[in-house]
Amino acid sequence: MARRAQPGAEQYESLRASLLFCPKCRRATPTRERLLLVLPTGNLYEYLCMECGTSTGSKTEQEQSGPRLFRP
Numbered sequence: 001m002a003r004r005a006q007p008g009a010e011q012y013e014s015l016r017a018s019l020l021f022c023p024k025c026r027r028a029t030p031t032r033e034r035l036l037l038v039l040p041t042g043n044l045y046e047y048l049c050m051e052c053g054t055s056t057g058s059k060t061e062q063e064q065s066g067p068r069l070f071r072p
C-alpha cells in the first residue's frame with residue numbers, strides 16, 4: 001500500500017486544496033476543486049478525491065460586494 005513519493009508531485013495546481021475524508025479511500029485525501037454550478041447567489045464547487053475521483057464534499061462560494069470578511 002506504500003506509495004513512493006515522486007519529486008515534484010507535491011506541487012498541486014490549487015494551493016487551496018485541503019484534505020477531506022474520502023469514503024472510498026477510507027482516509028483523508030487531497031482534493032481537487034471543480035466548479036459545478038454557477039448560481040446567481042454564488043458558485044457551487046465540488047471537491048473530488050485526487051486518488052479515486054470520488055466526490056468528498058461541496059461548497060458554495062458566494063460573491064459578496066463590499067469589504068471581504070476574514071473568517072478565523
Ligand SMILES: [Zn+2]
Binds near residue numbers: 022024025049050
Ligand atoms: Zn478517494
